Amino acid sequence: MSKVIFGVDLGGTTVKLGLFDAEGNMLDKWEIVTRKEDSGSHILPDIADSIKAKIEEKNLNAEDIVGVGMGVPGPVKEDGTVIKCANLGWGVFNVQDELAKLVNLPVRVGNDANVAALGEFWQGGGKGYRNMVMVTLGTGVGGGIIVDGHLIYGTNGSAGEIGHMKVEENETRVCGCGKKGCLEQYSSATGVVYMAHQILDNTDEPSTIRDIPNYEAKDIFECAKHDDPVALRCLNSLGKHLGIALANVACVVDPEIIVIGGGVSKSGQIIADAVHKYYTPNAFHACRDCVFTLAKLANDAGIYGGAKLVLGD
């Protein structure tokens, strides 16, 4: 049989796992719960057990398996050292070596946003390109950078942390990272909902958003599709901050394609259009024709990327 690869996307609530062939076809996928108790010490053994069970179920031989690639929610150095995964309870240690011992297979580990970018590059929105920037819009804003077909890790595992570019000088709110005025404060789902609250709670401006109890970002974008003026302002703010930030990213790495993913991107083309509108006039002239597209793999980008990580180039 042809070789297979395990891709793992370790999140704060669930661990997604996938089995792939070397051509990038998904053969199976499943999930387990992320047990964060006891400083996250059960997480890697649980993942290893789940992989071993799948190996037995599928009657796989060790020589058929290329290895296990995994994205984790925190900065990861190229050697597999996790710097800090606060929401898993982990300190600094080499996840790659640890998991490799447990599964007795080659393991590669990367930051989750970076690994999702690699997945989109391999089998999603960036397929067929060599230089890609991916931005992931969810609770926060993450990113991943592919240069000449390779995922960039950076010195401290923080390449692609474009959510923490400073985009507003006079912000008084503090970002989760401790700085003020980070892109994530404006272009994440959280940032968009915050802006809607700012407008709706402090003015009498009419808006259909008011009719939605506990509205979320996706509700705001739905209202924007129906030309609600407050929703359009929120969408415009997301697009302006992200469009200019991506124009600045393009001055650094000059990508062929920019892929927009994460939960926010599920609201569709209006998101890409809102960003592109501000990217074009603010980009360096040579970079202006960069392709903009939405991510294609949705929640599976991380497991695809994990598989690609261990498969190599």
Added chain:
Amino acid sequence: MSKVIFGVDLGGTTVKLGLFDAEGNMLDKWEIVTRKEDSGSHILPDIADSIKAKIEEKNLNAEDIVGVGMGVPGPVKEDGTVIKCANLGWGVFNVQDELAKLVNLPVRVGNDANVAALGEFWQGGGKGYRNMVMVTLGTGVGGGIIVDGHLIYGTNGSAGEIGHMKVEENETRVCGCGKKGCLEQYSSATGVVYMAHQILDNTDEPSTIRDIPNYEAKDIFECAKHDDPVALRCLNSLGKHLGIALANVACVVDPEIIVIGGGVSKSGQIIADAVHKYYTPNAFHACRDCVFTLAKLANDAGIYGGAKLVLGD
């Protein structure tokens, strides 16, 4: 004898040439005039003639020569195609192939700021590192990005064009690139002199700069060293714009070291200090300890980088 390499730095006024051994020792350097007439059609033949004359002078055999590497003042794709070198009168063509035919040696070509970055990476301020960002402060602001030991070209030869990151939203002046609010408008020699003029021509603020006829950026920095308040404001503006921009660059590629070069950097440590002061609080926490240093090769960075370009990794 050991192999030798030619490094060429093609500028708008002069062409600098150097002869290097494979260990990065400069064996010789010289200059010729850049003849821009006739749409720049004499430039490559002049360079080829100068190289051939040196080969004869030094009694070099073809098999002793690795090749010729050259930086040119404009965007260059990885295949050696020059997109536009307005100040040389050149259109779009493959400089690499053209020069290779003339000298009958392997040739590699890159953007001048990128190639200078490679020179500093090989034998200058970035020696011994793997991930470097260089920013060149002169008439404009250029840059170069080294990731995992490799120079990044980008899709359109525009990687490292950090002088054209948008850093001010409400600028009315137009940058040379056609946009408004580019880093280059504030952190170049030109930008600093412009700011001094703005203050001195429109106010009565006392300043020792007023005593210097036709003052240049280096005069302003000299006054800053003696605590002239207007000069200090100009220096602070350079540092603030560049420090924040570099913090944003670090979110993209997470370098180990940032090297500050170009004519402005000759004013010394006060430049690096002014930039570093704004870098640290604005950088993502994982990237905060990035090393800051001044370039070491001065005007020779380009010929060193040219040699390294053709030598490879």
